[in-house]
Every structure is written in C-alpha cells, then in structure tokens.
Amino acid sequence: MSSPETDPDATLAFARHDHAHCACDTLARAEAEAARRGARLTPVRKRTLEILLEAHRAMGAYEVLDRLAADGFGNQPPVAYRALEFLVENGLAHRVRRLNAFAACMHPGEDHAPVFLICRVCDAVAEAPGAAVRAALDQAAADLGFAVERANIEALGLCPACAGGADDATV
Amino acid sequence: MSSPETDPDATLAFARHDHAHCACDTLARAEAEAARRGARLTPVRKRTLEILLEAHRAMGAYEVLDRLAADGFGNQPPVAYRALEFLVENGLAHRVRRLNAFAACMHPGEDHAPVFLICRVCDAVAEAPGAAVRAALDQAAADLGFAVERANIEALGLCPACAGGADDATV
DNA sequence: CTAGACATGTTACTCTATCACATTTCTCTT
DNA sequence: AAGAGAAATGTGATAGAGTAACATGTCTAG
Numbered sequence: 001m002s003s004p005e006t007d008p009d010a011t012l013a014f015a016r017h018d019h020a021h022c023a024c025d026t027l028a029r030a031e032a033e034a035a036r037r038g039a040r041l042t043p044v045r046k047r048t049l050e051i052l053l054e055a056h057r058a059m060g061a062y063e064v065l066d067r068l069a070a071d072g073f074g075n076q077p078p079v080a081y082r083a084l085e086f087l088v089e090n091g092l093a094h095r096v097r098r099l100n101a102f103a104a105c106m107h108p109g110e111d112h113a114p115v116f117l118i119c120r121v122c123d124a125v126a127e128a129p130g131a132a133v134r135a136a137l138d139q140a141a142a143d144l145g146f147a148v149e150r151a152n153i154e155a156l157g158l159c160p161a162c163a164g165g166a167d168d169a170t171v
Numbered sequence: 172m173s174s175p176e177t178d179p180d181a182t183l184a185f186a187r188h189d190h191a192h193c194a195c196d197t198l199a200r201a202e203a204e205a206a207r208r209g210a211r212l213t214p215v216r217k218r219t220l221e222i223l224l225e226a227h228r229a230m231g232a233y234e235v236l237d238r239l240a241a242d243g244f245g246n247q248p249p250v251a252y253r254a255l256e257f258l259v260e261n262g263l264a265h266r267v268r269r270l271n272a273f274a275a276c277m278h279p280g281e282d283h284a285p286v287f288l289i290c291r292v293c294d295a296v297a298e299a300p301g302a303a304v305r306a307a308l309d310q311a312a313a314d315l316g317f318a319v320e321r322a323n324i325e326a327l328g329l330c331p332a333c334a335g336g337a338d339d340a341t342v
Numbered sequence: 343c344t345a346g347a348c349a350t351g352t353t354a355c356t357c358t359a360t361c362a363c364a365t366t367t368c369t370c371t372t
Numbered sequence: 373a374a375g376a377g378a379a380a381t382g383t384g385a386t387a388g389a390g391t392a393a394c395a396t397g398t399c400t401a402g
Contacts, residue, residue: 044349053179073351074351075352077389078350097269100389113254119313136304140299144331146330157320163318215381248358249382318353
C-alpha cells in the first residue's frame with residue numbers, strides 16, 4: 001500500500017476541505033444521532049469515532065486498536081471490534097470490506113446508501129451518495145423476490161487526480 | 172453459520188434447477204471464454220472451477236484447498252488462492268467479500284456486472300443481473316470524476332423462501 | 343439498594359491471506 | 373531441436389483479520 005496517511009487530502013473525499021471543521025461537525029451530528037436512537041456513545045465508542053474522523057480515511061481495526069490502547073483503553077482486538085461494530089450498527093461508521101477497514105460515516109442520521117469509491121493508485125476512499133444505486137439494487141433484488149436489508153457497494157478505479165495526471169501507464 | 176452444504180437447492184439461485192446440467196454447461200462456456208482470452212486453464216485452475224461449480228455455492232478458500240489437496244494438488248493456501256485469483260481475474264469466478272468466499276461465475280463471457288444477494292437466514296447466495304445497478308454506480312462515480320473499473324455489489328437480506336415462510340420474528 | 347442488563351477487559355484461539363523461495367513446465371525464438 | 377525467459381506450481385513460514393469464552397465492572401430500573 002502507499003501511504004494515504006501522509007496525504008490526508010486524498011482521502012474520503014476527493015475535494016479539498018477543512019478537515020478539522022468537517023470532523024468536528026460530523027462528530028456533533030453523530031452524537032445527536034446516537035442520542036436520538038437511544039444508543040449509548042460511551043467513551044471507547046466516542047473515541048473510536050473520533051479516531052476515524054480525525055484520520056479521515058479508512059482504517060483497519062488493528063490500527064484503530066493501537067490508538068485506543070495509546071489512549072488508555074484496552075489493547076486487545078475485541079475492544080476495537082466491539083466499538084467499530086457498534087458504530088456500524090448505529091449508522092455512525094461504515095465497513096469497507098474490500099479494504100478490511102472502517103470509515104466514519106460522513107452523513108450520520110441522513111438515511112443514506114453509501115457507495116465507496118476506492119482509488120487503486122493513491123488508495124483514497126470517498127463515500128459517494130448512492131441513493132440511485134441502492135434503488136437500482138433494490139429493484140434488481142425484488143425481481144428475484146429478494147428483500148435487501150443492508151448493502152455493500154464498493155468500486156475500485158481511478159480518482160480524478162490519478163486519472164488526470166499520472167495513470168499507471170508508462171509515465 | 173448454518174449449513175448451506177446440506178441444502179444445495181437454496182444456493183446461488185433461489186429457483187430450483189438441474190445443477191449437473193447447469194454446472195457442465197457453465198464449465199464449457201468458461202473453457203471457451205478462457206480460450207478466447209488466451210488464458211491458460213491449467214489442471215489446478217480447471218479443477219478449482221469445477222469444485223466451485225459442483226458445490227454451486229460460495230466457498231471459502233480453505234474449503235476449496237481441502238478438495239484440491241484431496242485431488243492430489245498442493246495443500247498450502249497459495250495453491251487455492253492463486254487458482255481462485257486467476258478465475259476472478261478472468262471473469263470465471265467472483266469473490267464475495269462479505270463471506271470471505273468465492274463462487275463460480277454463472278455467466279462467463281457475457282460482460283456482466285454481478286450483484287450478490289445473500290440471505291441472512293439460510294445463507295443462500297444468488298448472482299443477480301446488475302447491469303442497471305452498475306450503470307447507476309458508474310453515474311454516481313462519474314459525478315465525482317471517479318472512473319469505476321471493478322465493483323463489488325453485495326446485499327444482505329431475505330430470500331423469497333425465508334421471507335415467505337419463517338422470518339426471524341417470534342415464530 | 344439490589345437484580346439484571348449492558349459494557350469492558352483479557353486470554354486464547356481460529357480463520358484468512360500473503361511473502362519468499364525452490365522447482366518445474368510451458369512457450370517463444372533462433 | 374536447443375535454450376532462454378516467462379509462467380505456473382509446490383512448500384514453508386508468517387502476517388493479518390476476526391471471534392469465542394469468561395471475568396469483571398458499571399449503569400439503570402424497579
């Protein structure tokens with residue numbers, strides 16, 4: 001893997017923006033959403049969400065665990081997995097299966113069907129609005145009598161930056 | 172997990188049909204497709220595809236490996252992973268990330284965007300036609316300047332049988 | 343203030359996947 | 373047909389991801 005950690009602007013959204021602001025804002029909305037659902041956003045869980053928001057990219061469970069441990073929480077896998085599972089169950093984070101990773105939800109509360117766009121060159125991950133995709137999926141499933149409850153829609157390809165400038169061709 | 176192995180009719184397609192025939196037919200089409208692409212469908216690879224077709228369901232890499240080993244091939248993980256990767260790369264099989272599993276492609280050669288429908292009750296997996304879903308995905312990605320190359324579209328929910336008869340409610 | 347539910351911490355382990363290297367087989371060119 | 377290079381396979385070792393089970397602690401409702 002390359003190191004998206006050193007290039008935060010290329011993660012989770014392809015456009016540049018104020019991370020500190022959007023993270024703080026999203027955290028506030030996430031807390032409101034948790035309260036609305038009656039879900040208990042305990043210290044570990046809140047810190048886990050903060051970690052995802054601060055990193056502003058998809059993170060592996062063990063990477064999250066390292067940071068939790070550094071903050072004085074447990075240092076065993078279940079600590080991270082339980083917190084992450086809680087966040088996903090409550091719509092505050094998403095799981096990106098292609099990357100075996102997790103990312104904070106950028107639109108907590110707004111009933112949405114996230115679509116993840118993963119750049120194969122720079123590893124950036126963007127959460128795109130996927131209402132139309134989800135609708136098409138529901139329809140395709142309904143045609144077979146299948147009722148969709150949860151969906152993972154993930155695409156691998158080229159982000160604007162990597163498609164425009166340097167491709168993987170002979171550069 | 173429940174045991175889809177004991178209930179083959181509930182796998183990969185929700186409708187009952189002649190497995191032996193569809194497996195044999197699909198294998199023939201897969202071989203033609205491999206030849207067309209100039210891909211070498213070696214013994215291990217062919218046997219791997221046969222195993223997936225015979226099982227007619229999503230299988231874990233290690234489960235495939237066990238059968239390969241029983242057939243006299245190597246018994247180390249890379250043996251299965253390499254063969255499976257080859258099949259996926261050449262459109263002869265698909266990877267179902269949600270299940271950490273692989274399934275034979277039911278429509279080799281026909282350029283298609285598979286959508287996987289996974290029943291959370293009986294674990295059946297169906298490969299549904301997803302051209303419309305893929306089109307919506309491409310559009311959503313294009314709106315952000317992202318070019319989709321490969322996509323994983325997987326849905327968890329209830330298959331017709333499980334939705335109709337016994338739900339997970341208090342039965 | 344006590345019982346039950348919920349949450350956390352920890353140990354241990356299983357399952358999934360890849361790296362690295364030796365060996366063989368195939369294919370293309372001459 | 374011979375030989376070089378590429379592709380494929382086998383094997384050992386190991387990294388990475390995820391879960392089971394149980395003990396302990398904490399919150400909350402009656």
